[in-house]
Amino acid sequence: MIEIDHLRYTYDGAAWALDDVSLRIADGEFVCLLGGNGSGKSTLAKHLNALLVPDEGRVMVDGLNTADPEFVYDIRSSVGYVFQNPDDQLVATLVEDDVAFGPENLGVAPDDIAVAVRDALREVGLTDFERHETHALSGGQKQRVAIAGVLAMRPRVLVLDEASAMLDPRGRAGLMRVCRELHDAGMTIVMITHYMEEAALADRVVVLDAGKIALEGTPADVLARAAELERLNLEVPPSCRLGLALQRRGVPIAAYVDERDAVHAIERLVSGEAAQPARPDAPSQAAVAASGEPLISFDHVSFSYETSARERSRRRRKKHAKKRAAWGSDPEAVWALHNVDLTVHRGEFLGIAGHTGSGKSTLIQHMNGLVHPTMGRVSVRGSNLADKHASAQAKTLVGLVFQYPEHQLFANTVYEDVAFGPRNLGLSADEVDERVHEALAFVGLRFDEVAQKSPFALSGGQQRRCAFAGVLAMRPEVLVLDEPAAGLDPAARRDFLGLIARLHSQGLTVVMVSHSMDDLAELCDRVVVMNEGGVLMDGTPCEVFCRADELRRVGLGLPAAQRMAGALRADGLPLAADRLYTIESLADELARLAGEETR
């Protein structure tokens, strides 16, 4: 289907973004492209549908050369391309108009377009969404509309360029389901991703590094090579990590890429019926966070975007009268937050989980008085934020880092940008200077190297650090982060989370919103789960993640180790149900059980 021969490409004429890449993709194959940021994945993908044309070498799609301008539209209609950001690629206000855009460009007859649109929407599971407005959809739904827009051109290959990177777990699951179904129906799929669980579903994995193909093979073959993947800024899927951890403990087991396979293999090995679940001597994770003095407290806080009480009751009536939408968060919902009681203690690391639209963002914006509760009160260090002075004070005490903070960079130089906060505080030039030095050092940027550069000239990861420094320069006591690692590759993600953990260990109180249950389980002292504007659960990670069924009901998952432990327990292995497992502790436990077995 696609033949790439000795492809070389450069953006600036100085360095090869792709250097001598040769690749064959067969009809009906599911290929996953992996690689760290800047490894050339997207550049390669853009060659598949002639968005880019090789500088050297040749790309053939279905026997057509992409360099020939005559075939450009034939190639683009047979190779559909879905981009990363769902907000960037939808052209129309209405779903059906957007899906129709491709066929319209191809000059398809009106009646055939209508059929193609209906079919495409059905294939992505969005039947009857024709007249919805695109901006009101959830991220996952927008991506599925984007896929439908491509499918309406009846392509034979679908290229997904990190299409799942900006989605929450629910959205990602929906997207993967669509991909699997299309692949089963015979579509060739080329997917770029940072999520190893997704790569595990592919027929073949291709890892790029600095514009060259570094590894290639089946997922089972490639994804288990821990050392090499680490070097390439990638990570090993959790089921493989468990397999490798077991191997290190002398248990003869292969590293499986697919979680179900891993669970079955382990189960065959360890069917210890007699063995008793081990009781850890000390409640290992139950070590309750030292509950310091309360810093931020929410007292029966409710918030509605509708400020007038009359309007609220009218909306409530309307909501009851109308049938509730079957999907996503309800736009008619009256309360974004409802009766929330919550305390953030000094020195703790609080995690907040919940699917999109559950009220997380609204919640954290209350913490420094950006938005004020419609009912109830929020106080920081005992003073009510309804007071103007207290609210201004809270902005220096509580540093808020928004999602994708690099999108808020604005100054001419990194120095100016980081200095923005301290200057707003009215500090002297010397103090400002000192704080900029300190903040840049905190985030691991070298002052001499970056201070006088334009923030827009930095790499993506550096931009995020710079924006982060801008908040740290305020010297907050509490750091509130909304999805701090969103959109980073595994290596950058590890670095960044390590940075946050370091700040926490230096005494900063941290509140982190995250979609990644693994990150929450690993880093937090306490986890709060939000659902429909209320607090659903509040407890130690162990307490929260032992309630698997409830979490699944609100569209959330479990940390990988906990998920595998649950599957093993369901198959009859004696694993404690009230314990939070990490990959390592689960491996310890399984190795012990396997040891008893052989004895």
Place this chain on the structure above:
Amino acid sequence: MSEVFSFGSYYPGESLLHRLDPRTKLLGGVAFLIISLLARDFLALAAIGAFVVALYAIAGVPAGRAARSLAPLLAIVVVVSVLRLFTDHSGPMLFQLGIFSVSEGSLYSCAFTAVRMLFMMCGMSLVTMTTMTLDLTQAVERLLAPFARVGLPAHELGMMLGIALRFMPQFATELQTTYRAQVSRGARVASGPLGSVRMLSSVSIPLFASIFRHAETLSAAMDARCYHGEEGRTRMRPLRYARRDVVAAVALAALALCVVLV
């Protein structure tokens, strides 16, 4: 907020008016304005009023909704008609207060202007109430198409208008996020002229950066979906005049005759 500025905001429905070709509605709206301006006396206005009421009934827009939609513009009606009250001096004088004088003629023209403006607004708001913005942009594009021969980029204008509309709510959200992020870093509007300038640039520059970023990917995304201008492009729902459009035109012509003849 949307409840306050609801002048002519779309009212979903399936009525005859909703299904009318947007070009007909746009041209009809303009024709209606002209007809209203041709009206000379209250009898003609009564005909226009009856016409408007009938249209609202056909469109199925409830009276409350129509009134709420007009409320914000009543101020204009009041100002204009009060101006008429003091500028028209025909007929016998009723009373005089300093430079202000009110005559029978001025009272008449004041009432006449008020009613006429009210009807005109009702008519125009009905056009946007029964037409989706997107259809309106397509109508503008098609109506301008004849001017393409003299170099007017009609298709491009329509496309730009459509994309601008699509991105409007998104930029509003992004602007709010950026504003909140900078406020979190202690930015205040009311902190002297220097502070205000800093505040403004700290919010506007990220917005421009975001617009460029979106534009870049959007153009690639449009390329990837084979967009290459208007040539050879079809429409899923091509605009086609139907019999109901003829009916609408006849109704308007009848109204015009009524107004001119009485």
